[in-house]
Amino acid sequence: MASSPTAIPLRQKVGAFVELGKLRLSSLAIFAVIAGLYLGYPSFEDPPGWLVASTAIGSLAIAAAGNALNQYIERDIDPLMERTRGRPVPSGRLTPREALWFGIVGGALGLAVIAATTNLLATLTSVAIFVTYVFVYTPMKRVSPLNTLVGAIPGALPPVVGYAAATGTLDVQAGLLFGIVFLWQMPHFFAISWRYRDDYARGGMKMLAVTDADGFVLRRQMLVYTVALVLVSFLPFKTGLAGEAYLASAALLGLLFMAPVTAAVLLRLESAMRLTFLASIIYLPLLFVALVADRV
Numbered sequence: 001m002a003s004s005p006t007a008i009p010l011r012q013k014v015g016a017f018v019e020l021g022k023l024r025l026s027s028l029a030i031f032a033v034i035a036g037l038y039l040g041y042p043s044f045e046d047p048p049g050w051l052v053a054s055t056a057i058g059s060l061a062i063a064a065a066g067n068a069l070n071q072y073i074e075r076d077i078d079p080l081m082e083r084t085r086g087r088p089v090p091s092g093r094l095t096p097r098e099a100l101w102f103g104i105v106g107g108a109l110g111l112a113v114i115a116a117t118t119n120l121l122a123t124l125t126s127v128a129i130f131v132t133y134v135f136v137y138t139p140m141k142r143v144s145p146l147n148t149l150v151g152a153i154p155g156a157l158p159p160v161v162g163y164a165a166a167t168g169t170l171d172v173q174a175g176l177l178f179g180i181v182f183l184w185q186m187p188h189f190f191a192i193s194w195r196y197r198d199d200y201a202r203g204g205m206k207m208l209a210v211t212d213a214d215g216f217v218l219r220r221q222m223l224v225y226t227v228a229l230v231l232v233s234f235l236p237f238k239t240g241l242a243g244e245a246y247l248a249s250a251a252l253l254g255l256l257f258m259a260p261v262t263a264a265v266l267l268r269l270e271s272a273m274r275l276t277f278l279a280s281i282i283y284l285p286l287l288f289v290a291l292v293a294d295r296v
Contacts, residue, residue, distance in 0.1 A: 008093055012093065013093070013094075016088040016093040016094050017088070017094070017098075017102060019087070019088055020064075020067065020068045020071060020087070020088045020089075020094060020099055020102060021063070021064025021065070021067050021068055021102070021106070022063075022064070022067040023060070023064060025067070026060060026063035026064060026067065028281070028284065028285065029059070029063050029155070029158040030056050030059055030060050030063070030158070031285055031288065032158040032159040032162070032177075032181060032284075032288060033055055033056060033059045033158045033159065033161050033162040034052060034055070034056055034162060035159055035162065035177075035288040035289075035291065035292050036158065036159030036160060036161065036162025036163040036164075036165075036166070036174075036177055037051070037052060037055055037162035037163070037165055037166045038162075038166075038292045038295070039159075039162075039163060039166075039173065039177065039241065039291060039292060039295055040162065040163040040164075040165070040166025040167040041166050043295045043296055047166055050117070051117065051118070051165065051166075054113055054114075054116075054117035054118070055114065055117070055118060055122070055161070055162060055165050057110075057113055058110045058111070058112075058113030058114035058117070058118075058126070059110065059114070059126065059158060059161060060110070061106050061107070061109050061110030061113065062106070062107055062110035062111060062114070062126055062129065062130055063110075064102075064106050064110075065102070065103045065104070065105075065106030065107035065110060065130070066103070066107070066129070066130055066133045066134050066154075068099050068100075068102045068103035068106065069099075069100070069103035069104075069107070069134045069138075070133070070134060070138050071087055071088070071089055071099055072089070072096055072099040072100045072103060073134070073138050073139065074138065074141075074203075075089045075090065075096050075099070077142075077203040077204060077205075078090045078203075080202050080203045080204075081196075081199040081200070081202055081203040082199055083196055083199050084199075084203070103134075107130055110126070111123065111126055111127060111130070114126045114161070114165075118164070118165040119164065119165065119168045121164040121168055121169070121170065122161050122162075122164040122165040125157055125160050125161045125164055126161055128154070128157060129154040129157045129158070129161070130154075132150070132153055132154040133151070133154040133155075136150060137150050137151035137153075137154065141205050141206065141207070142204055142205065142206060143206055144206055145206050145207060145208040145210075145211050145212075147206065147207070148185075148186065148189050148190070148193070148207070148208060149186075151185075151189070152182050152185040152186060152189075153182070155181065155182070155185050156178045156179075156180075156181040156182035156185065157178065158181070159174075159177040159178070159181060159288075160174050160177060160178050163177060172239055173236070173239060173241050176232065176235050176236055176239065176241065179232050179235075180229065180232055180233055180287070181284070183225050183226075183228050183229035183232060184229055184280065184283070184284050186221065186222065186225035186226075187222045187225055187226045187229075187257075187261055187276055187280060188276075188277065188280040188281070190208070190209070190218050190221065190222045190225075190276075191222070191264070191273045191274070191276040191277040191280065192277055193207045193208065193209035193210075193218075194209045194215060194218060194273050195273055195274065195277070196209075197209035197210055208221070215268070219264060219265040219268070220265070222261055222264065222265060222276070223261060223262070223265045226257060226258060226261045227258075229254075229257075230250075230254035230257070230258060233250040233253075233254060233287060234247060234250055234251070236250075236291060237250070240296055241291070241295065241296060242290070242291050242294045242295055242296055243294045243295075243296050244294075245290070245293070245294040246290045246291055246293075246294035249286070249287070249290035249294075250287060250290065253283050253286055253287055253290075256279060256283070257279050257280070257283045259279075260272045260275035260276040260278075260279050261276050261279075263275070264276050
């Protein structure tokens with residue numbers, strides 16, 4: 001039986017809320033928000049510090065709130081899976097009510113910060129992230145393997161929030177940022193879901209890794225999305241968003257990312273799936289660093 005949350009010391013309770021919001025996991029999304037903000041400004045200008053800080057803080061609060069509500073909604077199946085049974089709610093460190101209110105208040109505060117310090121377009125994009133992640137993607141995980149494709153939409157919008165905060169508009173460049181992150185998420189999450197496929201099956205999650213028992217479709221899609229990602233990553237150079245140094249970086253990073261994916265798909269090596277995940281979390285930050293550093 002889980003211990004009573006009221007008996008938990010304050011320091012552990014705070015730690016449980018931090019874990020509930022998955023703040024470390026959200027850091028990559030916030031990095032993408034800031035990158036989008038810088039890419040919305042000309043190369044000879046930097047966005048003001050207050051705008052960077054407020055956009056990052058607001059986006060982090062929204063991400064943490066979404067993660068909390070995700071765990072509130074899935075509180076009935078989290079105890080069934082090894083990777084989630086230690087989360088704050090199933091472990092008894094937080095009550096479902098605490099998780100619910102953390103999500104509601106955090107989401108409201110985050111959206112308020114974005115609305116007060118940026119513009120309507122950035123705010124509406126932030127609302128779209130929150131709504132699609134919590135109310136579309138989360139319940140869809142129990143219904144259809146298409147949930148990963150749908151979940152990639154809110155996951156790809158953070159750089160768009162930053163770009164919209166900087167420019168007040170959405171154009172081809174914003175679309176490219178969205179496309180890069182959208183395509184990146186597919187091999188990233190396919191690699192995760194394949195590793196935890198038995199866990200997802202126990203929780204009743206309709207992930208592709210569960211419904212595609214031999215992994216043929218999953219591996220084929222992983223390869224297709226990775227090839228598409230590498231090709232799309234060249235387009236910021238073609239559209240004038242970044243220069244030749246970025247193009248060279250994108251080509252090198254693309255080759256390094258393709259290596260484990262190819263091993264996972266063609267050689268069907270289980271170890272290559274983990275390498276694909278590790279490569280993915282290195283690839284995206286470095287790609288955005290190259291974009292910002294060589295913005296035109």
